[in-house]
Amino acid sequence: MLTVRNNGLLIHIYRNIFDGKSVRSLAAFLLLVLTALQQPAWADAPDGAKLFAQNCAVCHGETGSGGIGVPLSLPSFQATVSNRYLAATIRDGRPGRVMPAFAQLSDAEIAAIVGYIRSWYRGPVPHYGDAPVAGNPAHGKQLFAAHCAMCHGVDGQGGRGTGVTFSRPRGLPIMPPALNNAGFLASAPDAMIRAVLIHGRAGTPMVSFVKAGLSRRDVDDLVAYVRSFQSGAQTVAGSVAGLKPDLIVQSPYDLKTTIKNLTQAINSDNFFVGRSQPVEYGLTTPDKANPHQIIVYFCDVPFLNKALAIDPRVGLFLPCRITVVEHAGKVMLMAVNPEVVSRLFNNGELNELCKEMHDRYLAIMQEATL
Ligand code: HEC
Numbered sequence: 442m443l444t445v446r447n448n449g450l451l452i453h454i455y456r457n458i459f460d461g462k463s464v465r466s467l468a469a470f471l472l473l474v475l476t477a478l479q480q481p482a483w484a485d486a487p488d489g490a491k492l493f494a495q496n497c498a499v500c501h502g503e504t505g506s507g508g509i510g511v512p513l514s515l516p517s518f519q520a521t522v523s524n525r526y527l528a529a530t531i532r533d534g535r536p537g538r539v540m541p542a543f544a545q546l547s548d549a550e551i552a553a554i555v556g557y558i559r560s561w562y563r564g565p566v567p568h569y570g571d572a573p574v575a576g577n578p579a580h581g582k583q584l585f586a587a588h589c590a591m592c593h594g595v596d597g598q599g600g601r602g603t604g605v606t607f608s609r610p611r612g613l614p615i616m617p618p619a620l621n622n623a624g625f626l627a628s629a630p631d632a633m634i635r636a637v638l639i640h641g642r643a644g645t646p647m648v649s650f651v652k653a654g655l656s657r658r659d660v661d662d663l664v665a666y667v668r669s670f671q672s673g674a675q676t677v678a679g680s681v682a683g684l685k686p687d688l689i690v691q692s693p694y695d696l697k698t699t700i701k702n703l704t705q706a707i708n709s710d711n712f713f714v715g716r717s718q719p720v721e722y723g724l725t726t727p728d729k730a731n732p733h734q735i736i737v738y739f740c741d742v743p744f745l746n747k748a749l750a751i752d753p754r755v756g757l758f759l760p761c762r763i764t765v766v767e768h769a770g771k772v773m774l775m776a777v778n779p780e781v782v783s784r785l786f787n788n789g790e791l792n793e794l795c796k797e798m799h800d801r802y803l804a805i806m807q808e809a810t811l
């Protein structure tokens with residue numbers, strides 16, 4: 442039922458936003474993403490197809506046609522990227538963007554994945570040397586502002602959103618990747634960037650800028666400008682180190698009063714309160730569900746839309762929820778720390794929203810227990 446590759450996920454999430462089933466299917470989906478990102482190393486003779494299915498298909502699609510990730514199977518893409526670029530991209534990912542770093546895969550496993558990606562392609566595979574392209578970055582900057590910034594962002598920060606999914610900019614079939622990115626700049630030699638500008642990527646919004654009228658010298662100036670991003674490139678989105686995985690606040694009130702206070706606090710923070718139900722709802726018969734563990738769901742639709750536009754995977758953690766548990770005479774409020782959630786996605790933009798969410802969760806929990 443759930444696939445990441447199409448808009449079905451979003452629609453599914455919207456439809457089921459206050460429907461108990463979504464909690465379980467979203468939890469199952471989250472598990473899928475997490476296992477996809479944390480596959481153990483395979484001992485010998487790595488199987489590229491299997492590794493791709495486990496680590497990449499969830500975002501790039503089973504056949505590389507794209508999803509949360511950009512398409513990898515397009516002949517125009519394959520014709521401009523070297524195997525070294527593919528391997529380095531897999532190894533280092535794109536810090537601050539959605540593409541994770543696959544530090545846990547061995548060189549042999551990465552090579553097997555690259556081999557599998559190439560099985561979709563029949564043409565010649567390019568090789569690039571490391572020789573820098575000489576150009577005038579100041580002129581490149583002017584050209585970039587005129588020809589590139591509308592898609593790749595003023596500072597090369599890339600389009601908002603992801604791959605070929607709902608969240609990409611309207612009117613663009615594929616989200617423009619970040620160019621001022623440490624992972625991109627470390628993997629792409631000047632000669633490759635030049636080749637992309639000369640040939641473009643047929644079938645994507647990235648056209649050949651030589652056909653579009655720029656001279657070879659202009660192209661070199663652009664390459665020199667893109668390379669100059671290196672100094673200011675963002676490094677990592679952030680690590681989970683030092684962040685608590687969950688937020689826990691003890692309540693001085695009994696369970697019923699705590700839930701009433703919580704509902705009021707949620708309302709006064711401009712959230713829409715959804716249903717409350719036992720944690721075990723749907724897992725056992727209603728009479729057997731533990732009445733001392735209650736989840737309260739809530740939602741802020743404009744906020745939700747903003748977050749989904751940045752990254753549809755945010756849907757995994759929606760609607761917002763706080764769990765109230767009564768145990769051994771103590772009543773506790775608990776929630777997953779949204780800041781930890783955002784780090785999983787290696788998306789710096791999401792970090793900000795998740796920080797805001799963290800602060801709102803905490804404020805609500807504190808108000809409910811005053
Ligand atoms: C969580 C989603 C996700 C996963 C998992 C993922 N990717 Fe990506 N990948 C992306 C996104 C999004 C981009 C676009 C980068 C950007 O936004 O700047 C990308 C970019 C890439 C690129 C660069 C494409 C280009 O235009 O040059 C390659 C190559 C790539 N991914 C390969 C892989 C491989 C191989 C795997 C598995 C080992 C993988 N990715 C796993 C989301 C993902």
Ligand code: HEC
Nearest residue numbers: 511518588589592615616617618634637642645646647663
């Ligand atoms: C209409 C939007 C658009 C414009 C204008 C545009 N690009 Fe792109 N560019 C894209 C998209 C989309 C991709 C990803 C294509 C793909 O999926 O292979 C891309 C890919 C690239 C890549 C390869 C990045 C990677 O991760 O593989 C480079 C380099 C690049 N563009 C540079 C430029 C430069 C420099 C300019 C200006 C001369 C420019 N682009 C203009 C949309 C655009």
